[in-house]
Amino acid sequence: MTVYAPPGQPGSPAKYASRYDNFIGGEWVPPVKGQYFENPTPVTGRAFTEVARGTAEDIELALDAAHGAAPGWGRASAADRSAVLLKIADRMEQHLQTLAVAETWDNGKPVRETLAADIPLAIDHFRYFAAAIRAQEGSIGELDEQTVAYHFHEPLGVVAQIIPWNFPILMATWKLAPALAAGNAVVLKPAEQTPASILMLLELIADLIPPGVINVVNGFGVEAGKPLASSPRVAKVAFTGETTTGRLIMQYASQNIKPVTLELGGKSPNIFLEDVARARDDFYDKTLEGFTMFALNQGEVCTCPSRALIQESIYDQFIADAVERTRAVVQGNPLDTDTMIGAQASNDQLEKILSYIDIGQQEGAKLLTGGERVQLGGDLAGGYYVQPTIFEGENRMRIFQEEIFGPVVSVTRFTDVDDAVKIANDTLYGLGAGVWTRDMHAAYHLGRAIQAGRVWTNCYHLYPAHAAFGGYKQSGIGRENHQMMLEHYQQTKNLLVSYSPRKLGFF
Amino acid sequence: MRTPSRVAVTPQAADLLRRLRAVHGPLMFHQSGGCCDGSSPMCYPLGEFATGPSDVLLGSLDVDGAAEMEGAVPVWMSAAQFEYWSHTHLTIDVVPGRGGGFSLEAPLGVRFLIRSRMLTRDELAALDLA
Numbered sequence: 001m002t003v004y005a006p007p008g009q010p011g012s013p014a015k016y017a018s019r020y021d022n023f024i025g026g027e028w029v030p031p032v033k034g035q036y037f038e039n040p041t042p043v044t045g046r047a048f049t050e051v052a053r054g055t056a057e058d059i060e061l062a063l064d065a066a067h068g069a070a071p072g073w074g075r076a077s078a079a080d081r082s083a084v085l086l087k088i089a090d091r092m093e094q095h096l097q098t099l100a101v102a103e104t105w106d107n108g109k110p111v112r113e114t115l116a117a118d119i120p121l122a123i124d125h126f127r128y129f130a131a132a133i134r135a136q137e138g139s140i141g142e143l144d145e146q147t148v149a150y151h152f153h154e155p156l157g158v159v160a161q162i163i164p165w166n167f168p169i170l171m172a173t174w175k176l177a178p179a180l181a182a183g184n185a186v187v188l189k190p191a192e193q194t195p196a197s198i199l200m201l202l203e204l205i206a207d208l209i210p211p212g213v214i215n216v217v218n219g220f221g222v223e224a225g226k227p228l229a230s231s232p233r234v235a236k237v238a239f240t241g242e243t244t245t246g247r248l249i250m251q252y253a254s255q256n257i258k259p260v261t262l263e264l265g266g267k268s269p270n271i272f273l274e275d276v277a278r279a280r281d282d283f284y285d286k287t288l289e290g291f292t293m294f295a296l297n298q299g300e301v302c303t304c305p306s307r308a309l310i311q312e313s314i315y316d317q318f319i320a321d322a323v324e325r326t327r328a329v330v331q332g333n334p335l336d337t338d339t340m341i342g343a344q345a346s347n348d349q350l351e352k353i354l355s356y357i358d359i360g361q362q363e364g365a366k367l368l369t370g371g372e373r374v375q376l377g378g379d380l381a382g383g384y385y386v387q388p389t390i391f392e393g394e395n396r397m398r399i400f401q402e403e404i405f406g407p408v409v410s411v412t413r414f415t416d417v418d419d420a421v422k423i424a425n426d427t428l429y430g431l432g433a434g435v436w437t438r439d440m441h442a443a444y445h446l447g448r449a450i451q452a453g454r455v456w457t458n459c460y461h462l463y464p465a466h467a468a469f470g471g472y473k474q475s476g477i478g479r480e481n482h483q484m485m486l487e488h489y490q491q492t493k494n495l496l497v498s499y500s501p502r503k504l505g506f507f
Numbered sequence: 508m509r510t511p512s513r514v515a516v517t518p519q520a521a522d523l524l525r526r527l528r529a530v531h532g533p534l535m536f537h538q539s540g541g542c543c544d545g546s547s548p549m550c551y552p553l554g555e556f557a558t559g560p561s562d563v564l565l566g567s568l569d570v571d572g573a574a575e576m577e578g579a580v581p582v583w584m585s586a587a588q589f590e591y592w593s594h595t596h597l598t599i600d601v602v603p604g605r606g607g608g609f610s611l612e613a614p615l616g617v618r619f620l621i622r623s624r625m626l627t628r629d630e631l632a633a634l635d636l637a
Contacts, residue, residue, distance in 0.1 A: 037614075040605075053614075164543045165606070191543070192606035192613065221609040229609075242545025243585070244537045244556070245608035251557050265542025302542040348604025348618035352547060359595065359623040398623070401591040402546045428540065428587050474541070474587070 025065035026211025042108030045382030054219030069212025108343030128465035155183030261478030266431030303432030353406030365393030430472030
């Protein structure tokens with residue numbers, strides 16, 4: 001067991017500055033209007049730094065810098081761009097503990113997740129796209145003996161990226177790595193709930209990046225995000241967030257005729273077939289862990305397995321075991337490596353979760369465990385903690401249909417595989433799903449029938465590079481985490497070349 | 508009997524809406540779904556968010572406490588989402604918070620929040636007739 005000291009305290013691997021400016025053109029640039037906002041840690045609820053409150057003027061400066069840098073970066077060889085990404089990965093690896101502790105402090109998640117998942121995955125992601133861009137090829141179509149179509153990948157130019165607060169560094173990396181590999185310059189706006197850890201990352205890697213290739217402007221959505229998303233000076237907008245803002249971003253993009261990629265969340269079903277309980281073996285144990293994954297990252301994951309569908313023939317015993325496993329989740333100081341669930345990212349997030357626990361009970365769902373805010377003592381007294389919560393109810397209830405974005409799972413039963421598919425697909429969303437069974441025929445059938453972009457089969461919450469991630473239905477447009485993402489950040493240039501010396505004969 | 512309403516606003520939220528209106532002009536809400544800042548009401552200048560046939564107008568909030576509804580704030584939701592919400596009454600409240608898409612109140616350190624209750628059988632019957 002290790003308990004890390006909070007950033008800035010003696011012995012802590014991380015130290016935040018007392019104030020952060022915007023990162024524009026390779027420099028730290030104060031916001032034009034001179035305003036800053038306080039950034040609290042969800043661990044204690046107290047502010048630990050202040051961050052530039054950027055506005056449209058700062059976005060313009062960042063776009064100027066990005067447009068200055070984009071042509072040179074776009075012309076750089078794939079080998080050179082790849083080398084920069086590899087150096088970023090190496091630098092992050094050298095400072096893994098620093099970044100992990102900083103991320104936990106900014107977001108509230110347990111440090112064992114940032115040490116084992118967030119930061120290592122981000123490192124690997126830069127390496128993956130460093131490799132993918134080296135391996136990418138255009139194509140040649142031989143249309144006839146003397147006519148050839150060449151297809152080249154060209155960068156889009158300057159792209160806008162708006163990052164969510166649930167995995168601040170990892171989500172920034174998911175968007176930065178393919179954009180940079182493909183030769184684009186980026187203007188990135190972090191979430192205002194978690195603006196600081198990305199800036200610590202930029203401090204660590206600033207010397208590796210040509211000035212203007214990555215620009216970060218912080219601020220509120222309406223003041224900084226909107227001018228970025230609606231700017232005619234960006235060639236594409238990438239956004240992870242929710243449906244209304246996603247629609248608004250599409251609306252702005254339509255005015256400028258720009259493409260968007262959107263990741264807008266889900267209400268992911270996690271399906272447990274009766275054969276999982278055939279033996280009390282390692283696999284059954286793994287299945288119970290799979291159920292409890294709703295508490296990973298405090299449930300603040302777009303693919304949170306927030307609906308558990310359990311076959312009725314095993315329901316009573318399985319849910320009893322699942323409740324027991326959930327009650328064993330250790331809640332406490334996020335900087336303690338033994339802690340399994342940390343703090344919700346903000347006060348309004350906490351309030352929203354509690355409001356859903358309230359409507360769930362009003363709708364008649366049965367609370368099996370949890371359901372309360374947790375008041376931890378000492379320094380953690382001001383933090384935003386919620387018990388892992390299990391509801392039993394019906395799929396029509398709002399707690400089965402809306403993304404609570406907290407450690408809350410809604411459980412119901414199904415009769416057979418067809419019933420499971422019907423319930424699983426009775427949702428507006430289609431981002432993730434889980435299927436647990438020893439019968440691979442059933443697993444394949446279910447996996448193909450569920451309308452979701454990713455169906456984890458006998459696993460859950462794995463996010464490796466080289467497995468495409470993205471949504472069906474209202475969960476968004478586009479994919480991440482895969483080499484195909486390069487094409488979301490590229491134009492296709494076709495050279496159609498005639499090698500014939502003879503005229504066509506029309507004129 | 509007067510048709511019951513699907514939406515209401517707390518005095519604190521109404522006060523905030525009056526302040527926002529003084530800065531930004533007439534306002535609207537669109538209820539969001541999905542991840543991160545989702546499942547929350549987003550407040551925009553009226554007309555900023557283009558609603559269409561895929562949306563449902565739940566009602567308008569009387570933030571002035573007056574009989575006339577000139578400054579009322581319309582509350583919209585996508586029709587698909589309404590399918591799952593139609594049995595609940597929504598009250599827009601405000602809590603201390605940070606951020607929330609492009610919603611107007613975020614820079615003030617507060618966040619609009621939905622509080623819900625079940626519509627009664629009588630209310631549902633009256634709304635179905637309306």
